[in-house]
Amino acid sequence: MTRLKRNLFALLQPIIAVIIGLLAGAIAIVLLGDSVIDTYAEMWNGAFGSFYFLTNTLTRATPIILTGLGVALAFRAGFFNMGSTGQMVLGGLAAAITALYLPGPGWMVLVVSLVVGMAIGGLWSLFAGYMDAKFGINLLISTLLLNYIASLFAGYMVAFPLKDQSGSAAMAQTPMIDKSIWLPKLFSGMSLHAGFILAIVAAIALYIFIQKSVSGYEIRMLGNNPFFAAYGGVKRGRMMVVAMLTSGALAGLAGAGEVLGTQHRYLDGALASADYGWSGIMATLLASSNPLGTAVAGILLAALQTGAMGVERNTNVPLEVASVIQAVLTLFVSARFGYAFLKRRKEKK
Amino acid sequence: ACSSGGSNSEQSASNGSSAEGTGKKMKIALVLPEEIGVNQFFVQMDEGFQKAGKEFGVETKTIQSSDPTAFEQNMRATVAEDYDLIITATFQAEDVLKQVAEENPDKSFAIIDTSVDLPNVRSVGFREYEASYLLGAAAGLATKTNVVGMVAAQDVPLLKKYSEGFKEGLASVNPKAKFLIGYVGSFNDPAKAKELALVQYGQGADFVAGASATSDLGVFEAAKEKNLYTSGQDTDRTVEDPDHVVLSQLKGTDAVAYETVKDFVDGNFKFGSTAYGLKEKGVGLTFVTTDSTSKLSPFIGEDVITKVKKISDDIIAGKIVVKDPLAQK
Amino acid sequence: MDQLFDVSLFNSMLRIVTPILLAALGGAICARVGLFNVGLEGLVLVGAFSAILGNHLLGNVWLAIIFAILCVMLFSLIFAYISINLRANVIVVGISMNFLAAGLTTFCLRAIFDVKGAYYDKNMMGLPKWDIPVIKDIPVLGGIVSGHSPLVYLAFFAAILMQIYLFKTVSGFRLRAAGENPVAAQSLGIPVRRIQYGAVLMSGVLCGLAGAQLSLGQVTMFTEGMTAGRGFIALVATMLGQSNPIGVVASSLLFGFMDAFSIRLQGFALPAQFTQMLPYIVTLVAMFFFKDRSYLKDAQRANGSSR
């Protein structure tokens, strides 16, 4: 079988899945007594209908891609990092604090803030990795728990010591970050900011790292079979540091990007409430931890969400239903249709 | 509709294009920074908004947002979709509204529950703390155990408007009374709110005020179960269980939403900010500033109401100045 | 300090722990057949909603509980079908189920009850509180153990039953076999898929009960998203208890105790955020003592060929 043909087969699976997902969504819409075509048309418009909406979708995809890339690397190394929400929250908070209190020229503070956000996110993630490596504490549980701790801690910080005292001072949030430190918008009047470029660059860099570099190779082998990796001289501890640090740093970057590019301050609950962390995990798993695939899946999930917002705005279908459709679509996109068929194809040359 | 002939649709089309604005139905959007279900307050606002839309024949659209980013995108989209007036609400909307309103100086905006100082924004804020003060005073006068509690949603500055005013009012009439406060940590976890109320009951409170949005229902249940007294927020919640929900702090967001639409349709719409307190009847307390359909509980009693009415008058007259808990020190 | 530790603390702990325990048992049985169920939060939410709906439609709490169980079983079938038959990644399915549940319950709240945010009917009867005859008169114990909704007792009973089922019965033995080495189980003609379905349905039953306890036992109402993360805590309890019913009881109790305790702690100087953090921190610390070095074992199971 030629390579082309094989690739076509690989493509077939998600396409069938999306079609079935759309059909399932259509049934949901019909049951609700709305027009399938109109609803999907609005969904499409909300996601990709114009350049404006396209940039909206990409804005939303940015943190999903970044958190997704983070967990992708950890998953590849066999570390089930469920802590992207917490890493993102602390990364965002740290970036906000740096941006607010570090003196210096805007661009420099911006860069330092991003780096600090990454560092803090990375360290928080590494903390879980350390507890696993040192004390055998199940990473999956610890990262889940650390999410709550991070969110509550950040909530405390902005409700008390860092609280914005200007204006109505009613919100648990930091003061507004100076305009000179904002991540630049890519197009004026649109929400898309330079964070998206960072996300795409990160996806490509991570792809090269995982697929082509020696450390990436070692991480992959460690994830596949830790005994094999140990046998081949791969140090689990070192790889854990690399994988968890990078993974958390990417989540931290996602948080920093949201703070510096979208909200321009750290606002209590803003990062956690959008479920970027879970969406990121989903994007990664949909793409089997392939970084480029994660980026595509991230954009797809973001499109489902912005599409749902479009449906909410322009039809009588309420937001809840749009989210039902979104969930149904993801469910089916994740399904392996024709799995057996495809598997046999792949196996025997 | 499709079969009703070509002439008809032609007519409406020409109508639309010829009569810029005059013949066209006005479009007003209410863009909320959260999902309606999160807070009773939004439900109330939406009701006032929809009611006005029906009465004045304008096309209304309520748009909820799942998170802050979605909110910004929804605001921008409504601008792009050319609504005549865009109403939004709460402190969470401030940042985005400032940006969007500045970028679109010839669009009209309104914000409820806080103030944004821009030439194309009409703001209506509330001085809830005045009503909280009354509620606190009523509780302080009515308590038998001298322990009074409050279950609040989260320990965030916003809710100080409720807790600080309450505390101040309580202390003003009953300095000996002990004030307990518990935080649910969420706006919609009634089960946890109920546990908190039960704990305060265990610590001797005979009155536990609810200030935790949807979670208040849990406080009400605790009250019913343990024969405690409690109070609600925003609308007259005493109707739900007059024996236990004995007071309710009122906030006229529905009226404000209704008025905003009405003024806009009537052409009386003015930009600038107003704050509604006791004096403007934007906030209040059942039995004190507003009558209720439910019976006054003997726990509160006419005596207390008379005294609190007096306090209310003093506030309106400026004799008592309730501190704005959010104002800078 | 006596204000902190009193009868009502433990009494409240038992109430708090029940939905978590039930859901965690559901998670445990899924884990036992090799399906890691991240969708507990969604299952419990659907349970909470359908319990209220059942009560509204049928006017009887017991029928309402059965109704909730059936609804959640139906809902969990989606999880089973997509992850078992369509071989989707279980975690993706679990996460999607959570989103689906949130959307679906909110929508139904609007479509069926025509309210937003919360459905509450003061005439609706919740679950009764049972006073346990002899025990209720024993001084301290009575105050703690007596006077709870029947589901509280059922939860602990279910844990014991499940312990017996998994470790004493033939069918439970085969269930564990199917999870431990599905290929080997298959090669013995053990119907692995059917067992997996059974486990998922069972977790549906347990999550239905968890939801019912939340919306009919602890309070009598439904509010949007009222599970408030309990499903994820249940997931943690499942893992911390290493999918052993008794272990799950212990870890749930630990969390429930810390949660009840943190509520009491709020009055004392610490900011609320820190007291709220307490249960999570303590659970994390508990893991130092209940760790299982699972990564090597899992890897061994996945890679070992024994020749």
Added chain:
Amino acid sequence: MTLLLEMKNITKKYGDFTANHNINFDVRKGEIHALVGENGAGKTTLMRMLYGMEEPTSGSIMINGKEVHFHDPSEAIRQGIGMVHQHFMLFPSFTLAENIVIGGEPKRSGLFDRKAAADKVNELGQMYGMPVDPWRKAGDCPLGVQQRTEILKVLYQGADVIILDEPTGVLTPSEVKELLQSIKRLAAQGKSFILITHKLHEVMEAADRITVLRDGVITGHMESNTTDEEKISRLMVGRDLIPMSRVANEPGASVMHVQNVTLAGAKGAKPLLDNVTLTVRQGEIVGIAGISGNGQSELLQVISGLVQPDSGIVELNGKDVTGDSVRAIREQGMAHIPEDRYMWGASREATVLDNGLMGHQHQYKKGGLIQSHKLRKVVSGWVERFAIKTGSLDTQAQFLSGGNLQKLIAAREFAQNKPFLIAAEPTRGVDVGAMETIHGELLAKCKTGDGILLVSSELTEILKLSDRVLVMYEGAIAGELSAAEATEEQISLLMAGGKRQL
């Protein structure tokens, strides 16, 4: 003798690939029927159809003259067919009794009666001469015991026809002897066996009839008393095998030296390694024999740096490497064919190429990236030289037959070209042709002056290749024999804990 079971004109296709072509195969009551053939010849496939794990593309299966169709192993089990799989199908965290009775558990008042299960297992063990401790966890048992458990399981199921797919691959000579005796005894009692093995002397010893498969077709069918090993291997491989012999080298300086190494066991248990001292010199092959579970695995783990010894030192090329990382030790001059190819030697999900890179990753590094063109060329070279059957270099390792994967691993480690090589069970499960290749490579490496530590449970292999033989027993070196004095009897005696006799 009555015909018990008959497979007629069986063909099995996977896509365009024919794994079995028009096979006729039968089993009589009370016979041992050997099925032999190269790796990938289609033996397991044929048996999987008989056991209901696969369905034939065409052809029929008859039992006692009646046609049967199995869709599920449980149907085959019900018809009295049992199978001991090539790769064990045990539940490691369950006890042996649980592993044996599963599917037919004894019950008492509705509950699983574990006591009765243990009794039955004891009884069964007595009856067939294969005792096991019913309460031990399967995962903790040596492979020989696991193997026995597998057979007891099949017997417990009441099988009349028992398929043994490479049952002796992991057994020690005495265990093999015992096993063969048991099955002969059972055959005499009326059970029938299908025995798949790559070891022709076992075939000659036990089988009544022999069927040879090559590339999915039957190339021969004979009574065992009318044939010999050479004939069979010719039918299997399609050519004559050249017998090779070792030419003794003059050993040089020490390449690897272990001094007084001790490794503690679990609390209360005997040490895993007990004061082990040994040396491998340039140009020699040192064989380590012993029943598996006597410390060989631990010794290799200590030498290769996977485990730190509690005391003692390991020297490599004259340098003390105790406590060094695996990578440092490999760089100091060690290559390692691990004993368990799936657990230590490969990643199933990774490609042939990625599996080939392990241990070489730092040699093919440039600017942090892998030089994949260079690597590709090298790995292709191995595939050719060792005749590794693989779809492409991008095929996942799990789709290689065990023998082919073993060749890949061996090739990878030979290519390290290090002065010291650990070769643990280098030909486990490998057919005679491939075994010849690997043995040839080992001898060639030794000839160039490198030292090899050979660990094998296969005594013939040890005897054929080693210059010196060490025997391990309970974590200690029980004795050392030179090539000249090493005989199967001597070694077996030491392996069983006996004293060396001259």
